[in-house]
Amino acid sequence: METPQTQPIAELRDASKHYGAVVAAEGLNLAIQRGEFLSFLGPSGCGKTTALRMLAGFETPTRGDVLLDGQRVNDLPPHRRPVNMVFQHYALFPHMTVADNIAYGLRQRRPRPPEAEVAAAVERALERVRLPGYGPRRIWEMSGGQQQRVALARALINQPKILLLDEPMAALDKNLRRDMQIELQTLQRSLGITFVLVTHDQEEALSMSDRICIMRGGRIVQVGSPRDLYDRPVNRYVADFVGKSNFFDGRVSRVGGGAGALTAAGGITFAGPVSCTRGVTEGAAATASLRPEDIALRRRLAPAAGETGVPVQVRTRIFLGEHTEYLVAHPDLGDFLILASRQAEAAEGSFGPGDTGFAAWRDGAARILDND
Amino acid sequence: MRLYALAVYLFLYIPIAVIALFAFNAGRHASQFEGFSTQWFGKALSNPFVMEAFRTSLTVALASAVLATLCGTMAALALQSVGGRLRAAFDALIYVAVMVPGIVIGIATLIALVTVFNWLNPVLAALWPLGAAAPQFSLGYGSLILAHGLFSMALVIIIVRARIAGMDRSLIEASADLGATPWGTFRQVTLPQIFPGILAGFLLSFTFSFDDFIIAFFVAGSKTTLPIYVFSSIRRGVTPEINAIGTMVLAVSLVLLITAQGLLQRGRRRA
Numbered sequence: 001m002e003t004p005q006t007q008p009i010a011e012l013r014d015a016s017k018h019y020g021a022v023v024a025a026e027g028l029n030l031a032i033q034r035g036e037f038l039s040f041l042g043p044s045g046c047g048k049t050t051a052l053r054m055l056a057g058f059e060t061p062t063r064g065d066v067l068l069d070g071q072r073v074n075d076l077p078p079h080r081r082p083v084n085m086v087f088q089h090y091a092l093f094p095h096m097t098v099a100d101n102i103a104y105g106l107r108q109r110r111p112r113p114p115e116a117e118v119a120a121a122v123e124r125a126l127e128r129v130r131l132p133g134y135g136p137r138r139i140w141e142m143s144g145g146q147q148q149r150v151a152l153a154r155a156l157i158n159q160p161k162i163l164l165l166d167e168p169m170a171a172l173d174k175n176l177r178r179d180m181q182i183e184l185q186t187l188q189r190s191l192g193i194t195f196v197l198v199t200h201d202q203e204e205a206l207s208m209s210d211r212i213c214i215m216r217g218g219r220i221v222q223v224g225s226p227r228d229l230y231d232r233p234v235n236r237y238v239a240d241f242v243g244k245s246n247f248f249d250g251r252v253s254r255v256g257g258g259a260g261a262l263t264a265a266g267g268i269t270f271a272g273p274v275s276c277t278r279g280v281t282e283g284a285a286a287t288a289s290l291r292p293e294d295i296a297l298r299r300r301l302a303p304a305a306g307e308t309g310v311p312v313q314v315r316t317r318i319f320l321g322e323h324t325e326y327l328v329a330h331p332d333l334g335d336f337l338i339l340a341s342r343q344a345e346a347a348e349g350s351f352g353p354g355d356t357g358f359a360a361w362r363d364g365a366a367r368i369l370d371n372d
Numbered sequence: 373m374r375l376y377a378l379a380v381y382l383f384l385y386i387p388i389a390v391i392a393l394f395a396f397n398a399g400r401h402a403s404q405f406e407g408f409s410t411q412w413f414g415k416a417l418s419n420p421f422v423m424e425a426f427r428t429s430l431t432v433a434l435a436s437a438v439l440a441t442l443c444g445t446m447a448a449l450a451l452q453s454v455g456g457r458l459r460a461a462f463d464a465l466i467y468v469a470v471m472v473p474g475i476v477i478g479i480a481t482l483i484a485l486v487t488v489f490n491w492l493n494p495v496l497a498a499l500w501p502l503g504a505a506a507p508q509f510s511l512g513y514g515s516l517i518l519a520h521g522l523f524s525m526a527l528v529i530i531i532v533r534a535r536i537a538g539m540d541r542s543l544i545e546a547s548a549d550l551g552a553t554p555w556g557t558f559r560q561v562t563l564p565q566i567f568p569g570i571l572a573g574f575l576l577s578f579t580f581s582f583d584d585f586i587i588a589f590f591v592a593g594s595k596t597t598l599p600i601y602v603f604s605s606i607r608r609g610v611t612p613e614i615n616a617i618g619t620m621v622l623a624v625s626l627v628l629l630i631t632a633q634g635l636l637q638r639g640r641r642r643a
Binding site: 056057058077078079080083084085087088089091092093094095104105108109154155158 | 540542543545546547548549550551552553554556557560561564565
């Protein structure tokens with residue numbers, strides 16, 4: 001028997017949503033833990049919004065179950081679910097003031113709380129999102145960032161068990177987005193409410209979430225902490241979505257004990273841990289992922305033990321401040337990226353377009369992945 | 373080109389301007405201006421036939437506008453959840469209803485009502501308890517209100533539908549998400565959002581019914597609406613009294629139409 005502490009606050013069990021022949025979500029299995037910040041990450045049409053809407057109650061799963069606090073809620077309409085949502089374009093009521101928008105949830109309760117209580121709660125909510133005194137304003141008098149904070153206050157005033165956020169930063173400009181991400185994270189930590197965010201922005205997901213659920217084509221590809229996903233992606237898709245990486249297709253030449261090697265074009269070998277989800281055998285097609293920061297760009301190849309080096313020609317050089325990004329070309333491997341730190345730049349000197357050098361990586365730095 | 377446009381506008385508006393001008397004529401002829409006076413307004417307003425017709429028109433306009441607004445709004449709301457071919461068929465029928473000439477609606481309504489009454493009245497008389505006179509259905513208020521209401525309903529549906537289409541669907545979801553019941557959402561979010569459209573539909577329906585001559589002429593029975601009164605009295609010669617009535621109707625219609633237009637414009641800006 002699960003104790004209330006370890007019981008997930010929400011669960012999707014084999015939850016699927018079909019619209020006729022169109023599959024929006026297929027066999028989603030996910031347990032959302034109490035107090036965590038979980039993000040659904042994926043491109044548009046991957047099913048992340050469908051997953052969120054099933055939790056909110058706007059979609060009923062075609063198959064499988066949605067559980068809140070251990071209770072099956074498939075047939076519970078949105079207005080009876082103890083969750084609240086921040087909508088993509090905020091969905092603030094334009095015919096009401098800021099205060100009336102925020103008070104909306106409290107005024108739907110039966111018995112209806114006294115107005116003095118509602119007003120006090122609204123003022124507290126406005127202070128929490130740093131908009132004290134904005135209550136009498138009209139919605140269209142507020143900027144995009146302010147509107148978003150109103151939407152946040154309107155949802156949080158109901159003390160939901162889960163706060164659902166549907167691409168809440170999509171309409172904000174970059175600086176504001178960064179501020180809002182920090183603010184959201186602080187709020188989540190201080191309130192202890194479970195946050196579930198939907199986003200297509202990997203940076204946003206990586207910087208805010210405790211766990212990320214990566215989706216594609218209506219299915220969950222991998223769930224894990226940002227670090228897990230970055231360090232141990234299960235396939236090329238995840239590795240590509242979480243941070244930048246270089247991919248080299250080839251065939252598995254050695255496998256065993258969780259590690260292996262892959263031979264790519266030109267007989268070049270990449271060795272490293274295997275994190276394929278499919279069973280991998282020697283000779284199977286797979287891909288090697290090598291992060292740009294794990295490759296060094298050298299003038300000369302120092303034949304160190306446990307290192308692989310190939311001659312490359314620099315195509316472009318992009319200065320990124322802390323790092324410099326090189327796009328280099330190899331006759332067999334094609335173009336790939338190298339990220340050189342300032343220290344490495346200082347040691348090797350900087351390369352210009354057309355310069356030749358050597359790309360070197362430690363054996364074991366690559367990962368052998370499913371090539372999908 | 374500019375001259376041509378000017379000529380068109382003059383042709384359109386000079387008769388109306390002349391009507392309004394001669395309403396203030398001190399003399400008793402509609403073609404000879406003999407000085408400024410408001411006596412004809414007073415005459416019109418104290419003429420019992422005019423006032424009776426005015427009351428009839430007002431009653432019919434109000435009742436048919438209320439009927440059209442209620443039914444039209446409900447239909448527009450219900451049509452949201454109708455999709456595909458059925459929706460296309462409904463849309464087509466609504467637009468046809470607006471475009472069918474008034475004379476056709478008038479004749480059709482007349483024939484339909486008379487047929488139904490001819491069938492219903494004997495049945496009613498037969499079923500009525502002995503000793504009492506059975507009520508008879510006949511043309512009058514009921515048929516005027518129904519005919520006008522039916523036409524105006526199509527107008528209301530079109531206006532309210534446009535308003536619903538321009539409304540952000542996520543507002544309804546947000547309301548449900550915040551714990552409002554479906555009825556609560558309708559009352560607190562949907563209705564305030566589409567209200568300018570409903571009000572505009574009501575005003576247009578009222579104006580249409582108040583001004584209509586053709587349909588009313590066919591189905592009025594023994595009742596006389598203001599346009600019918602004006603039509604029958606000009607056969608006895610145009611007096612400035614008619615001009616005064618025309619000017620008052622024009623003023624009321626313009627105010628209502630401009631208000632309706634303003635409501636729709638404002639709705640569009642906010643949405």
